[in-house]
Amino acid sequence: MEDRKIRVAITHGDTNGAGYELIFKLFADQALLDLCTPIIYGSPKVAAFHRNMLQTEANFSIITKAEDARDGRVNMLACVDEDVKVEMGTPTDISAKAALKALDCALTDYSQGLYDVLLTAPVCETAIQDKGLLFNGHTEYINKRMGNDTKGLRILMSQGIRVALLTDNIPVSEIAPTITEELFCNTVKTLHTSMKRDFRISNPRIATLTLNPHAGIDGRPGKEETEIITPAMAKLTAEGIQIFGPYAADDFFGKGMYKHFDSVLAMYHDQGSVPFRAIAGDNRTDYTAGLPIVRTAPDHTPLFDIAGKGVADEQGMRDALYAAIDIFRNRQEYDEPLENPLPKLYHEKKEDGEKVRFTIPKKRSATDENEDISTKNE
Secondary structure (H helix, E strand, O other): OOOOOEEEEEEOOOOOOOHHHHHHHHOOOHHHHHOEEEEEEEOHHHHHHHHHHHOOOOOOEEEOOHHHOOOOOOEEEEOOOOOOOOOOOOOOHHHHHHHHHHHHHHHHHHHOOOOOEEEEOOOOHHHHHHOOOOOOOHHHHHHHHHOOOOOOEEEEEEOOEEEEEOOOOOOHHHHHHHOOHHHHHHHHHHHHHHHHHOOOOOOOEEEEEOOOHHHHOOOOOOOHHHHHHHHHHHHHHHOOOEEEEEEOHHHHHHOOHHHHOOEEEEOOHHHHHHHHHHHHOOOOEEEEEOOOOEEEEEOOOOOHHHOOOOOOOOHHHHHHHHHHHHHHHHHHHHHHHHOOOOOOOEEEOOOOOOEEEOOOOOOOOHHHHHHHHHHHHO
16 A cells, blocks of 8 residues: 555535635644545635635645645645635525535546545535536536446445435435336445445345335235335345345334444435434534445535534544545555456466366465374374
8 A cells, every 4th residue: 555645635515604714724724634635525625715705723734736736735626716606504506616626626636646535515406507517516426427337326324324215405306206126136236345345344135215105015005015116125235235125214224223234325315314314413424335446525505504603523524534534545555455466366368268277276274284283104
């Protein structure tokens, strides 16, 4: 593993929200600079405005490109050049544009390998959409920008619970038609790989929830469980994935069954996020799995109601930062042994497909060696 500090890109979020306050409070802890090198994608002018309003000491070094970032300091990358009017606590077209521009700049720099992980401060999705821009959440936007073959999977996580969302920001009327056997299988495989690679769980146990009340059995409404979910689970089980259910969400969360699994797959946004937030409280992290980039965020809004008042809690940002660093390190440790795999036992000998097997000498056991010693002694 390369012996250097992890470079963390942090987008400033909605400039009328509490994003800068969270960032300032986060790096008030100077010990974090021994752990990583932050690169804030934002506006030095807006940052200074927030600093003055909050009457706080927040030092940062202004840079114009990520290559100039230095260890041991908070690097502020000036990617929003135009003047940005700050109207604290109110989402506007200007603040939405500034939020999206910072994200776009960060994603461009990632494609050039200029940092390791991405931490995004909260944005107002409706404000960005009202501007006429296609934005349906960080997960979908990042996936489209990166053009990745594997669809990004949103995972809500806190200590002791991880909830993935099969469908996320779509209307309720579109949930059932969207759920297919292919979508279900691909999502579970992404989740399974993430548990192994990102969280280093060797044989993860995944629980899936039902779409319909009472799993649509015994004449109850709905048939997605019997026609889609259960057959898909059988295929996944045959491939060696430990998946259980489907469980009715009320019993599953109400009886604490989630404690027995490494992750939970909810069928739609509210089915997963509502019980998750009730269980996790304020310590919640939003993670996008299945993409080359490691992206995390605090699982809350831009906090417009308290923006500029100096009372925002930065613990969510801190948890998201730690999660991003942990996942990045876990991926390195997981991928390192796979970079130089052992030769295959089979190889093509002729163009017609004839194969030859190379035999490996049987490993001698301690019992075999003891028998050899006894024979020599005789």
